[in-house]
Amino acid sequence: MRLWAGLVSLFLASCGKYGDFKLPAAGGPSRDVRWIWEPEADAVLGRGAAGEFDSVDALNPSIARIGPEYVNLYSGWDGKVWRTGIATSPDGRAWRKKGLLMQPGPAAWEGAYIAANGVFRHEGDTFSYWYQAGDPPQIGLARAADLGRWEKLPHPVLKAGPRGSWDERGVADPFVLNAGGNLYMYYLGQDRARRQRLGVAVSKDGVEWTKSLANPILELGAPGAFDENGLGEPAVWPHFGKWWMLYTGRDKKEWRRMGLAVSPDGVKWARVGETALMNTGEGWNSRVVCDPEVELREDGTVRVWFGGGDRPEPAENLHGQIGVGLLRPVPVVN
Numbered sequence: 001m002r003l004w005a006g007l008v009s010l011f012l013a014s015c016g017k018y019g020d021f022k023l024p025a026a027g028g029p030s031r032d033v034r035w036i037w038e039p040e041a042d043a044v045l046g047r048g049a050a051g052e053f054d055s056v057d058a059l060n061p062s063i064a065r066i067g068p069e070y071v072n073l074y075s076g077w078d079g080k081v082w083r084t085g086i087a088t089s090p091d092g093r094a095w096r097k098k099g100l101l102m103q104p105g106p107a108a109w110e111g112a113y114i115a116a117n118g119v120f121r122h123e124g125d126t127f128s129y130w131y132q133a134g135d136p137p138q139i140g141l142a143r144a145a146d147l148g149r150w151e152k153l154p155h156p157v158l159k160a161g162p163r164g165s166w167d168e169r170g171v172a173d174p175f176v177l178n179a180g181g182n183l184y185m186y187y188l189g190q191d192r193a194r195r196q197r198l199g200v201a202v203s204k205d206g207v208e209w210t211k212s213l214a215n216p217i218l219e220l221g222a223p224g225a226f227d228e229n230g231l232g233e234p235a236v237w238p239h240f241g242k243w244w245m246l247y248t249g250r251d252k253k254e255w256r257r258m259g260l261a262v263s264p265d266g267v268k269w270a271r272v273g274e275t276a277l278m279n280t281g282e283g284w285n286s287r288v289v290c291d292p293e294v295e296l297r298e299d300g301t302v303r304v305w306f307g308g309g310d311r312p313e314p315a316e317n318l319h320g321q322i323g324v325g326l327l328r329p330v331p332v333v334n
Contacts, residue, residue: 019210021202023243023266024180030241032332035260035302037278039325043285043308045087045095046321048076053083053100057320059307060233061293062120062129063092071147072305073101073120073129077316084115084131086147092295092303093324102129102142107154109134117173117233117291128176128206130185136160136170139187141206158185158201158209166191166216167199173233176206184266185209186234186245189216196230198247200267218261218269221249226257226276235292236266237302240329245269246292246304249276254312256280256288278306284321287312291322302327 045061048054054076062073072087072095084102087095104114110133118131127144138156158174161167167189175186183203190196199215221227227249234247243263248256257276261269278289285308295303304325309318 017209017211018213019202020213021210021267023184025265026238026241026243028238028240031329032334033240033329034332035272035277036328036330037325038328039278039281040093040323041281043321043323044093044305045072045074045097047319048097051078052076053078053081053103054085055079057309057316057318058085058322059309059318059320060115060117060291061305061307061322062118063293063295063305064120064122064127065295066122071120072322073115073118074322075115075117076100077320079317081112082114082316084118084129092305095322101147102131102150104133107140107152109138109156110140111135113137119174119176121176121178123178130157130174130176130206132172132174136190137172139171139174139185153207157207158187161189161211164192165189166195166197168192169194171199175234175236177236179238179266184236186236188232188234195220196232196250198231198234198269212267214267217267218245218247218271221259221271222274225249225274226251226255227259228252229254233291235294235304237294237296239296239300239302246278246294248290248292250314254314256290256312258289258292258306278304278325281308284308284310284319285323286310288318288320289323300329 057077060075086101114133115131139158142150142152144150169190173188197216198218201209201211203209230250245261258278260272260277263269288309291307293305309320
C-alpha cells in the first residue's frame with residue numbers, strides 16, 4: 001500500500017500540477033480560544049423582484065474593501081441561470097445593488113452556470129474574481145483594471161483531477177488568500193462516488209495552480225453529523241498563531257450549517273468539535289446557512305457574511321439571501 005501511494009504521488013507530481021507545500025506560519029501570538037457566533041437576525045441583502053437575475057436566490061457573498069466602501073460580487077439565480085451581480089456598502093450592512101456584472105459565455109466551458117460561488121480580491125491595481133462555472137464545475141478567472149470592465153481567461157485555471165482522483169468529477173467553491181507572497185486556493189472537490197471534500201492549491205500568479213498532494217485536507221463527518229453528506233465553501237484566515245477555516249456542511253436532509261476547523265500549517269486540518277459552530281436560525285435562514293466570507297477586524301473579531309435560506313435544496317431554489325454576524329474569540333482558561 002505504501003509503495004502504491006508513493007507511485008501515485010510520483011505520477012501526479014510528474015504532471016507538474018501537484019506538490020508538497022504548506023502555508024507560512026500564521027501571525028500573532030499563539031492563544032487558545034473558542035469562538036462565539038453572534039448573527040444578526042435579519043438578512044442584509046435580499047432577493048430581487050420577479051424577473052430580475054437574482055429573483056430566486058441571492059447567495060455567495062464575495063467581498064473586498066476598496067477605499068471607503070465595501071464591494072460585493074454575489075451570485076444571483078433566476079430559476080434558470082446563475083449570474084454575478086454587484087452591490088456596494090459604506091459599512092458592510094446597508095447594501096445597494098448596482099445590477100448585473102457577469103454572465104455565462106462566451107467561453108463554451110462555462111455553459112449556463114457561472115459564479116455560483118466566487119472569490120473577489122483586490123491586489124494593487126488589479127481586481128481578480130475566481131468563479132465556478134460549467135458542468136462538470138471548474139474554476140475560472142476574470143480580471144479587471146476597474147470594476148466595470150472584466151476580461152475572462154478563455155480556459156479554467158483550476159480543472160477537475162485525473163481519473164480516479166478525489167476531485168475527478170469537479171472542482172468548485174474557490175476561496176483565495178495571499179500569504180507570504182503566494183496565493184492559496186481552498187476549494188471543493190467531488191469524486192465519482194459524489195463525495196464532496198476540501199482541498200488546497202498554491203499559485204504565484206493566480207493562473208497556474210499546483211494542487212496539494214495531501215488533498216483532500218478535510219474528510220466528511222461521521223454518520224449522523226451535520227457534515228456527513230458533503231463539505232464545501234471554505235473561508236480561511238490567520239489568527240492567534242493558527243489557521244482557521246469556516247466551511248459548509250450538508251446533512252442527509254440537505255440542511256446546511258457551518259463548521260470550524262483549525263490548522264498549524266494550512267494543510268493539516270482538524271475539526272473544532274463535532275457540531276456546527278453556525279446553526280440555522282429562524283425565518284429566512286431556517287434550513288440553510290452557507291457561503292461564508294470573512295473579514296478579520298482590528299478588535300480581534302471576525303465579521304462573517306453568509307448565505308441563508310428556508311428551503312433545504314442541494315444547489316439552488318433556497319429562497320437565498322445574505323446575512324452577517326460576528327465571530328467573537330473568548331480565551332480558553334486551562
